[in-house]
Each structure stands twice: as C-alpha cells, then as structure tokens.
Amino acid sequence: MYWLKWDLNLKIRLIGDTLFNMLFWMYFPFITLYFSGAFGKSVASLLMTVPPLVGIFANLFGGFLSDRFGRRPSMLLGSCVQSAMFAVFACSTNHWLDYVAYIGIGLGGSIFTPASSAMVADITSEKDRRMVFATFVTGRNIGAVFGPALGAVFFIHYRTELLWTCTLVTLLYFITIWWKIRETLPVQANRPRKQEKLSGLLKEQIRNYGVIFKDKAFAIYILAGVLVTIAFMQLDMYLATYVKEYVPAQPLLAFKGWSFTLSNTGVFGWMIGLNGLLFVLCVMPVTKLFEHWSDRNVFIFSSVLFGLGMFLMSFTTNVWLLLIFVTIMTIGELSRSPVTESFVSKYAPAHARGQYMGASNLQYSLGRFIAPVAVFLSSWVAPVGVFGFIFLCTLLSVGLYILLFRIIPNEKSSAEKSIDL
Structure with a gap:
C-alpha cells in the first residue's frame, strides 16, 4: 500500500503524529530532571508515578468517547487539551502549575490515542493494517531517535520557546483535524441515542468495559502483554544498571596504535542508539518480511527473540557482543509493534474498537508500573538471575499467547454477541 494512495485521514495523521512525537521526545526525557531540580529527587520520583495512573483511566475514557461520540470528537478533545496545557506550561512561573500542565498534556494524549488507532483500523483493509501501523511506528520512532538530541539543546536553553512551539503544532493539528478529517465511526455504532446525564454515561462506560474485561481471551492477551512490557522496559531500566556496574571501559575500534574507547556510559549510549536506529530503519522491512506470518507466530517469535537476546547479555561484557544481542532483541521488539494494534483492530467488534484499543x-x-522489580531484584540476585527472570517473563508470555490462540475463536464469537455499546 503506497503512501500516496492512502486515505487523506491517514496522510494528515501520519504527518501530524510524526511532528508531535518529535516535539514530545524533545521534552519528555528531561522532564524528570526538571522536576527533580524543582522539588528534589524524592518528591519528583513520587510525582512521576501519578501521570501513568492518570493515563490508565484517560485511555479507557478516550476509548469510550471514540465509540460513543465518534473518533473525530475524541481526537479534537485530546488535541485541544494538549494545546491548552502546553500554553499553560509555557506561561507558568510556578512549578506546581508546571506539574499540573504536564499531567494535562498526558491526559490529552491518552484521550486522543484510542480514537486515533481506531480510525486507522476503520479506514484500512485487514491485509494492509500491519504495514500502515508499521509506518506510524516508524514516524513515532524518528522522533524518539532525534528528539532527545535536539531537546538537550532546546529544552535546557530554550524551554519556553519549545513549549510555545508545541502549543502551536498541537493547535494547528486541532484545526486540521476539525477542517479536514472526516468521521470514520462504523454505521452500526453511530445510531441515535437518548440524552443522558454524566452519571449515566459513566455507568455505561463501566458496564461496557466490564463486558470487555470479562472477555477471557482479551484478558489473556493483556496479561501476556504485561509480561512482555516488563521485559521491554528493562532496556531503559536494568540494562542501564548492568552496563554501569559490570561493563568496563573498552575500545570499540582499534587500529595499530589508534583506538576509539567507550566508557561504560558510552557503551550504553551506543546500545540505546542502535536500538532506536534499527526501529526507524527496519520496522517496515521486518513487517514486510513477516507479512504472511500469523499474529500468533509473530507474538511468539517476538517474545522468544527479545527474551533470548536479553538473557545472552548476562554472559558477556564485550561491547560488540552486547551490540549484537541488542540487534537480536530489537528485531524481536519491532516485529511485534505493528501487530499489536492490528490484532486488536481485528479482534474487537467494529462498534467497540475504540474501547478495545483503550483497554x-x-x-x-x-x-x-511492575517493571522496576527487576532493578529491585538486582540488589540480591546476580545478573544471570535477573536476566533469567526477564527471559522467564517472555517465555510465560509465549505460553499465554499459545493459550490465547487456542481459545480465541469461541471467545471472540461470545464477545461479539455480548457487547452492545
């Protein structure tokens, strides 16, 4: 599916999402340092636990809104909230107001995301969805690769200007969605409804999500995803600790009397840089390579490859071997990324797609939330034990994916009959 032949909705979304993610990664990696300087490390660490919890409920709410009122209104609300909160952050002279604005930015993004993903699924055929989602993953990761390097300059030295730029971009995105994006909510979901009070809407949301979470297959899918995420998060958590404590400074390249030596921090930087670069360059080719693989086999392959690549790191401190193992685990990670949203879009009933995306x-x-347990274990367990725990998480996810695809036909049929949003 060529980009020029895409629906206009998708073209606008790809450009807008890529620009916004570039700006996001220019401030996000530095936000904890910013609040640590303002409130102290202990208070900042506690404050940083709140946004993910807010995001859980905002994602569910955003999914409900996208199915109840439409994808477009949910995206408009999310982008409007983000633009307003960026403006508040830019104007603020109080650190607590900065923090409230930061939570508001995340809230708007969480409302926007389920509707955004559901819209992609609404207007693409099943055979094209993996490649479309892979393209969006590539756009997001361009920001993840280049954003932090730019943010090291702009967020530190030109923070107010950066925040006003974010305000302008999200405002322009809001205007573009309002002007150019058409609604894609399936006809069967867009039926007349009686007016309800806010309490009635909340009860309806709770009832609908209750049906979703009683879906045994989907619950298994989420549990498997939790285990995989615990493993994926160690790239930024335990792996950083392992490299710092066990990997010595060493030459990356040496020729006769010349050498290019990396400190342990430098080694970790190269590992993270390679991971990001592979995501940008290889998501599309890897997705194309596994185009004819079933979702089941991609999930299993991804979990095994990532866990194995991570586990092998426990047996070496050589920089070249570490980079090879990062390549192995990154292929596992990126092979999964487009398939997750594609799977949910196929599994969910069309009229409940937004809520399934949010869930x-x-x-x-x-x-x-659970991932830091690996760093906690490292105080008592040798590296091979911690990496073994990470590998175990991925192997348990493999077992759950095998179980999931054994029961999925019956459970999916049951869910489609039960849910009536």
Missing part, C-alpha cells in the same frame, strides 16, 4: 493500552501501563 489494550493497559498492558503497557501495568507493565511499566
């Missing part, structure tokens, strides 16, 4: 994001929120 699916729980695997990432819960996985991030």
